Amino acid sequence: MWVTPLLLALFLPLVSAVPLQQRKSATKLLLISFDGFRWNYDQDVDMPNLNAMAKDGVKAQYITPPFITITSPIHFTLLTGKYIENHGVIHNMFFNTSNGLKLPYYPTQGKSEWWDNGSLPIWITAQRQGLKTGSLFFPGGNATYQGEQVNVKKVESGFHKWDNKTEWANNIETVMRWFTEQDVDFVALYFGEPDSTGHKYGPESQERKNIVKQVDWAIGHIRSRIEDYGLKAKLNMIITADHGMRTILKEPAVNEIVLSRIPNFSFKDIQFELLDYGPTGLIMPKEGKLEQVYQALKNGHPHLNVYKKEELPERFHYGKNPRVPPLVLYGDPGYVVHGKIKVQNNKGEHGFDNEDMDMKTIFRAVGPSFKQDLMVEPFESIHIYALMCELLGIMPEAHNGSLEVTRNLLADATPPSTESQVAFIVVVTLGSITGFLLIVFLGSLINTAISRRREGQRA
Numbered sequence: 281m282w283v284t285p286l287l288l289a290l291f292l293p294l295v296s297a298v299p300l301q302q303r304k305s306a307t308k309l310l311l312i313s314f315d316g317f318r319w320n321y322d323q324d325v326d327m328p329n330l331n332a333m334a335k336d337g338v339k340a341q342y343i344t345p346p347f348i349t350i351t352s353p354i355h356f357t358l359l360t361g362k363y364i365e366n367h368g369v370i371h372n373m374f375f376n377t378s379n380g381l382k383l384p385y386y387p388t389q390g391k392s393e394w395w396d397n398g399s400l401p402i403w404i405t406a407q408r409q410g411l412k413t414g415s416l417f418f419p420g421g422n423a424t425y426q427g428e429q430v431n432v433k434k435v436e437s438g439f440h441k442w443d444n445k446t447e448w449a450n451n452i453e454t455v456m457r458w459f460t461e462q463d464v465d466f467v468a469l470y471f472g473e474p475d476s477t478g479h480k481y482g483p484e485s486q487e488r489k490n491i492v493k494q495v496d497w498a499i500g501h502i503r504s505r506i507e508d509y510g511l512k513a514k515l516n517m518i519i520t521a522d523h524g525m526r527t528i529l530k531e532p533a534v535n536e537i538v539l540s541r542i543p544n545f546s547f548k549d550i551q552f553e554l555l556d557y558g559p560t561g562l563i564m565p566k567e568g569k570l571e572q573v574y575q576a577l578k579n580g581h582p583h584l585n586v587y588k589k590e591e592l593p594e595r596f597h598y599g600k601n602p603r604v605p606p607l608v609l610y611g612d613p614g615y616v617v618h619g620k621i622k623v624q625n626n627k628g629e630h631g632f633d634n635e636d637m638d639m640k641t642i643f644r645a646v647g648p649s650f651k652q653d654l655m656v657e658p659f660e661s662i663h664i665y666a667l668m669c670e671l672l673g674i675m676p677e678a679h680n681g682s683l684e685v686t687r688n689l690l691a692d693a694t695p696p697s698t699e700s701q702v703a704f705i706v707v708v709t710l711g712s713i714t715g716f717l718l719i720v721f722l723g724s725l726i727n728t729a730i731s732r733r734r735e736g737q738r739a
């Protein structure tokens with residue numbers, strides 16, 4: 281039928297409702313993570329810049345990360361709004377239970393098959409909706425997703441030294457230039473402190489207090505550079521982190537958890553294990569050995585929690601992912617899980633139950649879209665994603681959070697919500713399709729009538 285391609289050509293622009301190429305977000309967004317910044321680190325260090333930011337913006341009492349409370353899984357929750365079992369980045373380390381391959385944190389950053397597991401981070405979603413995005417050292421920023429990657433990025437080298445103040449200043453300049461010279465809409469910026477120092481010296485150490493002081497300097501510096509670059513009126517900034525930090529209990533004060541000391545447990549019964557990584561452990565017993573290994577470990581130590589993955593408490597939202605091996609172990613707060621021998625020497629660790637107050641972290645935000653001098657109740661990290669999508673004016677992917685949890689942080693009490701934008705797009709699209717089908721229908725009626733008339737003339 282001749283009318284169809286013609287009408288299709290006429291009406292197709294109406295059907296694709298948003299002209300993607302020209303889209304700009306009304307405001308830009310800078311997401312900053314200071315790895316391992318425990319919720320109360322500002323209580324024993326003078327932090328004038330963080331306090332000033334709270335006065336000019338909003339502050340949550342603390343936020344609750346997802347379990348397990350380690351870096352890459354939680355950062356991917358920030359980027360997707362999903363619980364860890366739903367986004368599948370279940371550990372800092374890539375592993376393969378079939379061939380025993382395990383990769384440390386840095387190589388895993390570049391292992392796209394670990395990250396690209398069915399969930400899109402906000403960078404890719406924003407880019408697909410016409411925005412430009414950047415990542416500076418942010419976990420997940422070095423992977424490709426369905427063949428796409430973040431527009432501009434800087435990736436850290438292996439064994440990066442995280443506390444270098446000069447590098448911090450350089451990175452802040454890089455981000456400011458991305459926002460101004462390259463007109464990037466959204467940047468995720470990562471600092472590996474105070475996590476590194478908290479691990480090495482412990483969360484109660486003077487060294488940790490010193491590095492938290494440096495974090496405060498960085499916040500002040502970022503805010504003053506935002507002003508210098510003329511970005512203050514159009515840039516929203518969120519400061520958060522992945523998890524907190526806890527002092528590790530050591531012998532002889534306590535009886536540490538060492539699996540090789542547990543009666544009736546043998547590494548000979550194990551096909552694959554991911555141990556000696558803070559307080560958690562993942563174990564795949566050999567064929568037919570699950571029950572035996574489970575029973576041995578379950579009664580193995582008064583501070584060791586052992587679960588079959590399907591029996592993990594629902595509140596963890598961790599066990600349902602197919603990548604999680606059959607047995608999940610975690611120590612009570614303060615206890616790390618050692619495997620064959622004790623190789624973990626850190627004074628501070630994270631990875632514990634996310635209800636442990638020492639695992640809670642911070643949330644602060646400031647900018648034209650946020651209220652001022654507002655303190656809000658604690659909420660979960662999963663909700664930050666929906667807030668970021670709202671700030672950028674993009675439609676979120678399916679996620680586990682809700683904008684309703686953070687809507688009261690926004691200056692405009694009733695902003696045009698993403699839901700109403702969606703409704704608008706749906707109405708426009710459906711209207712266009714209906715109109716299009718109507719015209720096709722009418723066209724085909726006319727066409728048929730003409731043909732019949734022609735046939736009638738021929739006959």
Ligand SMILES: [Zn+2]
Nearest residue numbers: 315316351522
């Ligand atoms: Zn971390």
